[in-house]
Amino acid sequence: MSKRPKKSSAEQPTSGLPLGLNQIPLLKILSAQDRQQVLGEMTETHYGKGQYIFREGDPTEYFHIVKEGSVKCVKSSLDGKECTLKVLMPGDLFCCDASAFDGASHPGTAQPMGDVSVLRMKKEAYFKMLRGNPDAAMEVIRYLGNRLNEAQEKAKILALDRADQRLASLLASLAERTGVQEPNGIRLSVRLTRQDMANMVGVTTETAIRIMARFKKDRLVSGTAARLVIRDLARLKHLAST
Amino acid sequence: MSKRPKKSSAEQPTSGLPLGLNQIPLLKILSAQDRQQVLGEMTETHYGKGQYIFREGDPTEYFHIVKEGSVKCVKSSLDGKECTLKVLMPGDLFCCDASAFDGASHPGTAQPMGDVSVLRMKKEAYFKMLRGNPDAAMEVIRYLGNRLNEAQEKAKILALDRADQRLASLLASLAERTGVQEPNGIRLSVRLTRQDMANMVGVTTETAIRIMARFKKDRLVSGTAARLVIRDLARLKHLAST
DNA sequence: AATAAAACATGACAATTGTCATGTTTTTAA
DNA sequence: TTAAAAACATGACAATTGTCATGTTTTATT
Numbered sequence: 001m002s003k004r005p006k007k008s009s010a011e012q013p014t015s016g017l018p019l020g021l022n023q024i025p026l027l028k029i030l031s032a033q034d035r036q037q038v039l040g041e042m043t044e045t046h047y048g049k050g051q052y053i054f055r056e057g058d059p060t061e062y063f064h065i066v067k068e069g070s071v072k073c074v075k076s077s078l079d080g081k082e083c084t085l086k087v088l089m090p091g092d093l094f095c096c097d098a099s100a101f102d103g104a105s106h107p108g109t110a111q112p113m114g115d116v117s118v119l120r121m122k123k124e125a126y127f128k129m130l131r132g133n134p135d136a137a138m139e140v141i142r143y144l145g146n147r148l149n150e151a152q153e154k155a156k157i158l159a160l161d162r163a164d165q166r167l168a169s170l171l172a173s174l175a176e177r178t179g180v181q182e183p184n185g186i187r188l189s190v191r192l193t194r195q196d197m198a199n200m201v202g203v204t205t206e207t208a209i210r211i212m213a214r215f216k217k218d219r220l221v222s223g224t225a226a227r228l229v230i231r232d233l234a235r236l237k238h239l240a241s242t
Numbered sequence: 243m244s245k246r247p248k249k250s251s252a253e254q255p256t257s258g259l260p261l262g263l264n265q266i267p268l269l270k271i272l273s274a275q276d277r278q279q280v281l282g283e284m285t286e287t288h289y290g291k292g293q294y295i296f297r298e299g300d301p302t303e304y305f306h307i308v309k310e311g312s313v314k315c316v317k318s319s320l321d322g323k324e325c326t327l328k329v330l331m332p333g334d335l336f337c338c339d340a341s342a343f344d345g346a347s348h349p350g351t352a353q354p355m356g357d358v359s360v361l362r363m364k365k366e367a368y369f370k371m372l373r374g375n376p377d378a379a380m381e382v383i384r385y386l387g388n389r390l391n392e393a394q395e396k397a398k399i400l401a402l403d404r405a406d407q408r409l410a411s412l413l414a415s416l417a418e419r420t421g422v423q424e425p426n427g428i429r430l431s432v433r434l435t436r437q438d439m440a441n442m443v444g445v446t447t448e449t450a451i452r453i454m455a456r457f458k459k460d461r462l463v464s465g466t467a468a469r470l471v472i473r474d475l476a477r478l479k480h481l482a483s484t
Numbered sequence: 485a486a487t488a489a490a491a492c493a494t495g496a497c498a499a500t501t502g503t504c505a506t507g508t509t510t511t512t513a514a
Numbered sequence: 515t516t517a518a519a520a521a522c523a524t525g526a527c528a529a530t531t532g533t534c535a536t537g538t539t540t541t542a543t544t
Binding site: 075077078081083085086107108127130131132134137138140141144145147148149151152153154155156158159160161201202241 | 401
Binding site: 162163203204206207210224225226 | 503
């Protein structure tokens with residue numbers, strides 16, 4: 001089911017203050033001095049299609065932050081079926097999925113969606129920093145609480161909703177998180193194939209295709225992977241809760 | 243769908259050092275002095291059948307710890323369907339479900355399963371304590387990371403597995419978390435109706451009943467709600483991953 | 485102990501979703 | 515710019531799960 005291509009690629013120490021880095025919630029609460037310190041210990045790595053940032057079962061040595069692009073967090077079952085738990089956006093923490101805080105090995109695989117840039121830091125160093133920074137620790141607690149909420153909301157949707165409703169929820173939330181307003185609707189800034197969607201809502205690819213075909217006919221969405229446009233967010237959200 | 247019975251019941255300040263309280267992971271890392279302080283600010287409340295500890299949408303003023311018994315954390319959809327996200331055992335934190343760390347209102351309802359005893363403390367007081375106790379804060383981070391893992395594992399199971407596999411997973415994990423060894427198997431120490439199980443794995447009550455009937459025929463389990471026994475944990479676990 | 489209320493059970497049937505097979509279109513890479 | 519590979523598409527059919535109806539058994543309550 002899964003090929004295993006080359007591991008990583010270009011690595012380089014984080015140069016000074018890369019643009020936008022102070023906006024990352026989990027870093028911006030730090031004092032200028034601490035932030036400088038943390039950035040000094042971080043390494044920036046780029047990943048592209050077909051690569052892995054880490055794989056399920058790997059030991060959790062680092063904690064990561066998405067800098068640019070999006071990363072998906074995936075779990076797979078013994079018979080090769082895959083399930084995408086979450087799409088991480090710039091600023092998001094993952095390890096994976098923020099779970100290195102507890103365990104010794106990654107419970108899931110982290111894959112880039114297109115080209116991404118990721119910051120990483122030795123787990124121990126990060127923990128040490130948190131221990132000395134109550135504000136940062138509280139921010140992480142808040143962040144994890146939020147992520148737990150999301151995960152439970154997702155479980156609820158998987159448990160109670162039909163396939164088309166789950167897909168509608170997914171598209172609506174992506175539109176709100178990553179959407180770019182356009183003349184004829186909201187374009188998603190992540191490349192999303194029908195297969196990707198299927199993995200995110202727990203259905204087969206064929207089912208995702210059929211449902212998307214219906215959505216298209218009903219003028220709720222248009223386009224495919226490279227250019228997916230949400231044409232009627234309101235109606236999509238309504239469908240999600242019907 | 244849901245009746246709304248009387249709110250709470252007997253309240254009393256926590257007397258001295260109630261037995262077993264020092265074993266609670268989130269309290270035992272505190273210094274004796276801090277623990278004393280925290281316990282002084284906690285209130286113990288008892289709840290029984292048909293009551294609510296708090297309801298979805300209520301403001302999150304407190305954070306809670308289960309002292310005795312078990313508590314279930316439930317979300318419901320507009321059309322009245324319910325989904326049980328997690329069964330909390332003594333020592334578990336909930337707010338609900340540990341999510342008060344982020345939000346302003348409870349994303350789910352907390353209900354006692356049978357008679358329970360719950361400790362609670364003003365959210366602000368707890369946060370203040372955490373800010374001054376790096377060890378406690380790190381423990382909470384670890385705890386939340388663990389909970390996030392669990393929630394994602396649950397999402398994976400809901401997304402990829404069949405109803406019978408999900409039910410097998412549930413029974414296996416409950417057997418390991420709350421089971422009591424007995425001559426002919428492992429008895430679950432929580433009362434669990436077919437309906438409860440159905441809500442936990444995202445199926446209808448009828449489906450849960452049918453699957454349990456099959457499990458019974460195959461000598462994997464025996465008994466009903468009040469006295470549910472897992473007779474063949476190994477085979478149940480195997481079925482869960484087939 | 486009697487009665488009411490949950491919980492458990494089962495059948496018939498419908499709706500949803502998966503499986504497999506096959507073909508077209510679009511995107512990617514040589 | 516061409517092959518090759520993904521992605522998209524659709525039909526026929528099977529498997530899974532839900533719905534509704536109805537009845538029995540067990541458990542609570544007075």
